[in-house]
Every structure is written in structure tokens, then in C-alpha cells.
Amino acid sequence: MTNANITLPLKPTQTNLGDGYLKFQLNQQTAAVLSMKYTQEAVIVPIESVTSMPNMPSCILGLMNWRSRIIWVVDLPRMLNLESLDYRVRQYSAIVIQVESLVLGLVVQEIKGTTKFLPDDIHSPIGQVASSLVPYLCGCVVQQQEILLVLDALAIVQSSILRSD
Numbered sequence: 001m002t003n004a005n006i007t008l009p010l011k012p013t014q015t016n017l018g019d020g021y022l023k024f025q026l027n028q029q030t031a032a033v034l035s036m037k038y039t040q041e042a043v044i045v046p047i048e049s050v051t052s053m054p055n056m057p058s059c060i061l062g063l064m065n066w067r068s069r070i071i072w073v074v075d076l077p078r079m080l081n082l083e084s085l086d087y088r089v090r091q092y093s094a095i096v097i098q099v100e101s102l103v104l105g106l107v108v109q110e111i112k113g114t115t116k117f118l119p120d121d122i123h124s125p126i127g128q129v130a131s132s133l134v135p136y137l138c139g140c141v142v143q144q145q146e147i148l149l150v151l152d153a154l155a156i157v158q159s160s161i162l163r164s165d
Contacts, residue, residue: 018116038153040096073105
């Protein structure tokens with residue numbers, strides 16, 4: 001047996017692959033991502049599990065029970081003034097987000113999975129998207145010939161549309 005010297009680097013080389021994001025379709029035309037930092041869970045919710053509430057803005061679908069908590073469920077495309085979801089569906093694709101103590105269910109067309117990118121990959125959304133979307137965005141990312149909207153969870157939960165004060 002030969003005694004070959006093998007040298008290992010002192011520090012393992014670790015390339016930063018970026019921050020984690022949940023990727024989803026807001027509607028047929030629009031793909032978006034949300035930071036995993038705020039994402040609690042992606043769930044399929046039977047439509048009858050969401051109890052509608054009277055006198056609410058049209059983007060608020062109602063209330064649902066999530067892990068023994070009652071949370072508001074929001075039609076995210078409608079809230080962002082995009083083409084709304086198809087209401088003939090029998091179940092919703094919902095993303096449960098938490099920003100500090102606020103928990104909210106965001107209904108989207110389809111949840112696609114996860115992706116990663118570096119903060120430097122996020123570019124200004126101004127001129128790329130409708131100006132009504134800009135307050136809800138951290139920016140845009142181009143990934144595999146697709147423009148992804150990087151949504152700002154804090155701006156969503158603090159939206160004046162969701163406030164009654």
C-alpha cells in the first residue's frame with residue numbers, strides 16, 4: 001500500500017447559492033416568488049374550508065382554520081390587481097405566510113416549488129411591471145427566460161386593502 005499525502009482545504013469551500021424562495025404562478029401570465037423566511041407552509045385547501053365573510057373587500061376570500069389558528073385567506077392576484085383566479089376550482093393552492101405575529105393565507109393559481117438566487121440577481125421592477133404592483137415588490141428576477149416577481153411579504157400583510165382602521 002502506498003502512503004499518498006492527501007491535503008484537505010482548511011475551510012470547506014462553500015458557494016452561496018442564494019436565498020430560498022417559494023415559486024408559484026399568480027395567474028396564467030404571471031410567475032412570482034416569496035422569500036422562504038416568511039413562508040410557513042404551502043397547502044391545498046378545499047374550497048369549503050374557507051368561510052366567506054360579509055362586507056369584506058373582494059380580494060378577501062374569508063377565514064380558514066390553519067393548525068388550530070383562524071387566519072384570513074386572500075386572493076393574491078386580485079389583491080395585486082391582476083387577473084383573478086378561476087372560481088370554479090374545488091380547491092385552493094394557498095401559501096401561509098407569517099410576518100412577525102401576522103399570519104395570512106395567500107391563494108395563488110399554482111405552487112411550483114422552490115428556487116434560489118442571490119440578492120444581487122434582484123433588479124428594479126420599475127418599467128418591467130404595472131406601477132400598481134411596485135409597492136408589493138422587492139424587485140424582479142430573470143430565471144430561465146422567465147421574469148419572476150419577487151414579492152415583499154411585509155408590504156402584503158401591511159396593505160391598506162387588508163386594513164379596516
